[in-house]
Amino acid sequence: MGRRTPLYAEHLRAGAKMVDFGGWDMPLHYGSQLAEHHQVRRSAGLFDVSHMRTVEIKGAQARPFLRHLLANDVNKLKMAGKALYGCLLNEEGGVRDDLITYFLAEDWFRIVVNAGPGEQDIAWFCQHAQAFGVDVIPRPELAMLAVQGPEAFRRAETVLGARTLQTLTALKPFQAVFAGDLFLARTGYTGEDGFEVIAPADQAVSLWQGFVAAGITPAGLGARDTLRLEAGMNLYGHDMDTMVTPWESGLGWTVALSEGRDFIGRAALERQLAAGLARKLTGLLLLGPGVLRSGQRLYSVHGEGVLTSGSFSPTLERGIALARVPSAAATGEECDVEMRPGRTARARIVAVPFVRNGRILVDL
Amino acid sequence: MNNVPANLRYTKSHEWVRDDHGVLTVGITDHAQDLMGDMVFVDLPKVGDALTAGKECAVVESVKAASDVYAPLDGTVTEINGDLGAKPEAINSDPYGAGWLFKFKPASAVAAAGLLDATAYENLLAAEG
Numbered sequence: 167m168g169r170r171t172p173l174y175a176e177h178l179r180a181g182a183k184m185v186d187f188g189g190w191d192m193p194l195h196y197g198s199q200l201a202e203h204h205q206v207r208r209s210a211g212l213f214d215v216s217h218m219r220t221v222e223i224k225g226a227q228a229r230p231f232l233r234h235l236l237a238n239d240v241n242k243l244k245m246a247g248k249a250l251y252g253c254l255l256n257e258e259g260g261v262r263d264d265l266i267t268y269f270l271a272e273d274w275f276r277i278v279v280n281a282g283p284g285e286q287d288i289a290w291f292c293q294h295a296q297a298f299g300v301d302v303i304p305r306p307e308l309a310m311l312a313v314q315g316p317e318a319f320r321r322a323e324t325v326l327g328a329r330t331l332q333t334l335t336a337l338k339p340f341q342a343v344f345a346g347d348l349f350l351a352r353t354g355y356t357g358e359d360g361f362e363v364i365a366p367a368d369q370a371v372s373l374w375q376g377f378v379a380a381g382i383t384p385a386g387l388g389a390r391d392t393l394r395l396e397a398g399m400n401l402y403g404h405d406m407d408t409m410v411t412p413w414e415s416g417l418g419w420t421v422a423l424s425e426g427r428d429f430i431g432r433a434a435l436e437r438q439l440a441a442g443l444a445r446k447l448t449g450l451l452l453l454g455p456g457v458l459r460s461g462q463r464l465y466s467v468h469g470e471g472v473l474t475s476g477s478f479s480p481t482l483e484r485g486i487a488l489a490r491v492p493s494a495a496a497t498g499e500e501c502d503v504e505m506r507p508g509r510t511a512r513a514r515i516v517a518v519p520f521v522r523n524g525r526i527l528v529d530l
Numbered sequence: 531m532n533n534v535p536a537n538l539r540y541t542k543s544h545e546w547v548r549d550d551h552g553v554l555t556v557g558i559t560d561h562a563q564d565l566m567g568d569m570v571f572v573d574l575p576k577v578g579d580a581l582t583a584g585k586e587c588a589v590v591e592s593v594k595a596a597s598d599v600y601a602p603l604d605g606t607v608t609e610i611n612g613d614l615g616a617k618p619e620a621i622n623s624d625p626y627g628a629g630w631l632f633k634f635k636p637a638s639a640v641a642a643a644g645l646l647d648a649t650a651y652e653n654l655l656a657a658e659g
Binding site: 183198392459477506509 | 570596619
């Protein structure tokens with residue numbers, strides 16, 4: 167039996183098919199993954215993301231500590247509530263995790279990490295905390311819900327109240343604010359507008375039931391995966407892990423080589439950059455019928471590659487993927503994907519995202 | 531609990547078979563579609579294809595996974611369900627009806643009697659837990 171979020175009973179009540187995800191019993195879908203996907207693109211969907219771990223860093227040296235540990239530079243965070251996406255690297259530049267850091271006060275940062283690597287992240291933070299004299303404070307008593315879709319804000323009004331909603335809609339993307347016990351952030355993993363709520367676990371059920379009553383229907387990890395893939399967002403453990411660097415994972419934009427900042431993994435990243443990058447991560451669109459799958463190999467004129475995430479895009483009604491390919495492979499070029507032993511299909515290399523805010527952004 | 535109609539025959543690999551005067555219709559069971567989730571693509575045999583019992587002859591793909599469909603018996607394909615190209619979700623909503631995959635004429639007229647009956651298939655599902 168895996169770990170359970172405070173919403174476990176709600177999932178069962180809603181008829182969820184439960185699966186293991188990073189050691190947690192999580193809902194895969196509540197009947198139809200495709201319907202849940204479309205619900206988020208067209209209206210609004212509700213996700214339990216309480217398996218993601220909230221950790222806080224407290225102390226006068228919190229900022230220097232995070233500038234040393236993260237490949238992105240928290241000095242970009244100047245206004246309280248602002249959030250930053252980035253990677254936690256090992257000395258070799260491999261990606262230990264990807265995470266979001268919220269700047270709450272000069273001596274207080276909140277970080278949301280993935281379920282799978284979460285415990286190791288916390289151990290890694292603790293290992294380096296002493297040198298900076300900061301406290302690493304896991305917050306397992308907090309639950310997290312994501313409300314995503316074009317109608318997320320409008321439908322949430324009855325749950326949050328008009329004033330809180332006004333505060334929430336005033337936020338810019340990647341900005342967060344406390345509203346009483348609730349921490350509201352305009353973030354997500356779907357490519358749609360929406361928000362995430364971090365709340366005390368004992369409020370999770372009433373929030374969940376309120377959102378459901380407001381017509382924000384539950385969506386499972388299955389829809390979450392196709393939504394994030396269409397949005398061109400990486401999934402840790404699939405599209406990147408400790409064996410690859412951000413350069414090779416489409417995450418170069420999250421690496422800040424700010425002058426004089428010595429972060430863990432920097433030397434390795436600079437060496438790799440100087441030596442030239444052999445591989446990169448890109449989007450892939452299947453030209454005929456079928457479904458792309460993680461692990462399939464592709465063959466281009468520049469050499470071989472491998473699909474790191476693949477699925478059927480409900481919005482495009484086509485097979486789509488993220489793939490690690492030779493650096494020379496260019497957007498618009500076609501390649502062959504080995505769908506199953508002895509059977510290949512044509513696919514085109516495309517820039518991600520495939521879909522953003524309900525609109526298809528690739529040529530079909 | 532998954533639906534296992536009493537009037538059908540079954541395979542251990544979760545296909546169902548219906549005998550209509552010597553022509554056999556094949557699909558995947560309610561249990562199989564439930565495990566796979568939303569269907570998005572099917573790759574069916576062609577009319578006239580020879581089937582070998584136990585050999586893969588079709589592929590059904592859900593958002594989650596691809597799965598081979600195995601020929602229940604030796605025979606020859608006589609008809610395929612062309613509607614599934616546009617509506618693969620029929621396998622989910624009506625696995626024993628509109629979600630049928632193909633029809634075939636078995637090499638032996640009595641061979642279907644050797645497949646699992648509903649009780650035996652229910653026991654198999656119970657054993658798989």
